[in-house]
Amino acid sequence: MILSRIAKKLTRSNGIQSLMEDLGSAWSGSTENIAFLGGGNPAKIPEAEKIYRSAVESIITSGGTLESLLGDYTSPIGSDETRELTAAYLGKFFGTTLQGNQIAFFNGSQNAYSFLLNSFSGTMEDGSFKKILLPVVPEYIGYADQTWEENVFYANLPIVEKTTPHRFRYKLDKTNIPWETIGCVALSRPTNPTGNVMENEDVDWLYTESRKNNIPLLIDLAYGNPFPNLIGEKEPTRWKPGMILSLSFSKVGLPGVRLGIIIADPEIISVLSSFAAVGNLAVGNWGQALAKVFWKEDSLPQISKNILRPYYANKLQTALEIIEEIFAKNKVQYSIHEPEGGFFLWIHFPNLPISNKELYQICKKENVYIVSGHYFFPGLTAQFSHTQECIRLTYCRDRKEIVRGAEIIARIVSRTAN
Structure with a gap:
């Protein structure tokens, strides 16, 4: 089969495809011992979901609206x-x-x-x-x-x-x-x-x-x-x-x-x-x-202020405390980008003896899913150590997942550094 140049470009290994495939494969079997710290899926927050359910119900019960939604371009x-x-x-x-x-x-x-x-x-x-x-x-x-x-x-x-x-x-x-x-x-x-x-x-x-x-x-x-x-x-x-x-x-x-x-x-x-x-x-x-x-209800800014921001602020603080404690215990050299927004922690391991891509592969074998930082520098031609020494983690997961993930990452990084 001969592919077009564009198809060839899209089918080679790329970061977003790797991320979404990890998301699918991680949940295809038992999730008991998985720490999925790679994806950007938002948390399911009951207080917000209740509001969204109410919005959907109001649409469905509006006369003729559902038929138009399903049947019209x-x-x-x-x-x-x-x-x-x-x-x-x-x-x-x-x-x-x-x-x-x-x-x-x-x-x-x-x-x-x-x-x-x-x-x-x-x-x-x-x-x-x-x-x-x-x-x-x-x-x-x-x-x-x-x-x-x-x-x-x-x-x-x-x-x-x-x-x-x-x-x-x-x-x-x-x-x-x-x-x-x-x-x-x-x-x-x-x-x-x-x-x-x-x-x-x-x-x-x-x-x-x-x-x-x-x-x-x-x-x-x-x-x-x-x-x-x-x-x-x-x-x-x-x-x-x-x-x-x-x-x-x-x-x-x-x-x-x-x-x-x-x-x-x-x-x-x-x-x-x-x-x-x-x-x-x-x-x-x-x-x-x-x-x-x-x-009409002016709901999303209020949901953001009163539900989402407090929820994610708490998740962030918990994740930072866990990672800092575990990394300190394992004498890991690290630095975290100031987390000012979003769902993620960007962690730099100075002088990491293996590449972040290798770290990703080793973690994956232990059912810890992270994202290798090398994907995030398209177009960079200058030498920059962070391209090989950084990873991205989501802080939105359950405490036990973050603990397990941080412990395995710390063990791998400290082991390879010695």
């Missing part, structure tokens, strides 16, 4: 009515007034990013070749294999700032960015995998430079404001012309709904509508129906 990027309602509702959270033609719905924000990244990178209509600037790597594992052309990422090496003996933070390096080669800027805030919430002054600098070069600034808010709003005390992101913001229902606890929301200038929304028509025909109906309920 909507437009490629959502109904005009729902887009208008969404613009009116979300504008207040982003410090602006939005119109319906600035909103588009997709079958998850991952779906939208596939269209966006390919719109602004690769071979352009004027024959030039443009790259996607990742201003602070590591960045989200799901971006790396979205593009149809090769070598389209430019990874900007971060400044590493030590904050405490066992904490550090990545910062934006504003020097030597080749703006003339860049077609768009993409970042997640907070960043998956590190939990880094880029300072607003740095976001403003990127915005200014993007405007100077007439390129869009894409900001992925999957874990950001206004929901699930896992950004601690950091200032929320605001929308400005030339920005493209993406939101998702996944991390509030509704990954199965597959609804992504894009906020952008009308001309960009028009481009995305063409992609969506060809790629999807139409966006799903259920997410839009839930959105209308959530906007």
Whole structure:
């Protein structure tokens, strides 16, 4: 069988495929002795699920609504009515007034990013070749294999700032960015995998430079404001012309709904509508129906504030205490990126004698699932030890899983270091 170049690219080993396959295989048998610390599945929180169930029930009991949801196509990027309602509702959270033609719905924000990244990178209509600037790597594992052309990422090496003996933070390096080669800027805030919430002054600098070069600034808010709003005390992101913001229902606890929301200038929304028509025909109906309920009841920001943020803050504190105690007992050399948002801990093992990919394989044999950090640096050509010395863990799992995982990781790292 002869595959196309694009198919060959997608079928080779990649990070997002590895992550999702681990998720499936981990739960295919007994889960008694598994520590699944790799995935980004949101926790199932009864208080939130009760509200979501009520929203679904209200949709089902509305006369004629269910039949329309199941039996009718909507437009490629959502109904005009729902887009208008969404613009009116979300504008207040982003410090602006939005119109319906600035909103588009997709079958998850991952779906939208596939269209966006390919719109602004690769071979352009004027024959030039443009790259996607990742201003602070590591960045989200799901971006790396979205593009149809090769070598389209430019990874900007971060400044590493030590904050405490066992904490550090990545910062934006504003020097030597080749703006003339860049077609768009993409970042997640907070960043998956590190939990880094880029300072607003740095976001403003990127915005200014993007405007100077007439390129869009894409900001992925999957874990950001206004929901699930896992950004601690950091200032929320605001929308400005030339920005493209993406939101998702996944991390509030509704990954199965597959609804992504894009906020952008009308001309960009028009481009995305063409992609969506060809790629999807139409966006799903259920997410839009839930959105209308959530906007009417103003429920998601309150769920985020009163349920999600306290829940995940408690999970984070528990995980940190467990890992710090076990790593100290095993004399593990480590440093954790300041966890400012998201679901994950990004752990650096300085002078790790094996690669993080080898560490992942050894852990997997003991039913401890982690994510090797080497996947999170697409486009990086400079030497950077963190590419081989970091792993990502979710802190959302049960205490016993985190204990077991931390003990096995500590044993492997301390053993290989001696």
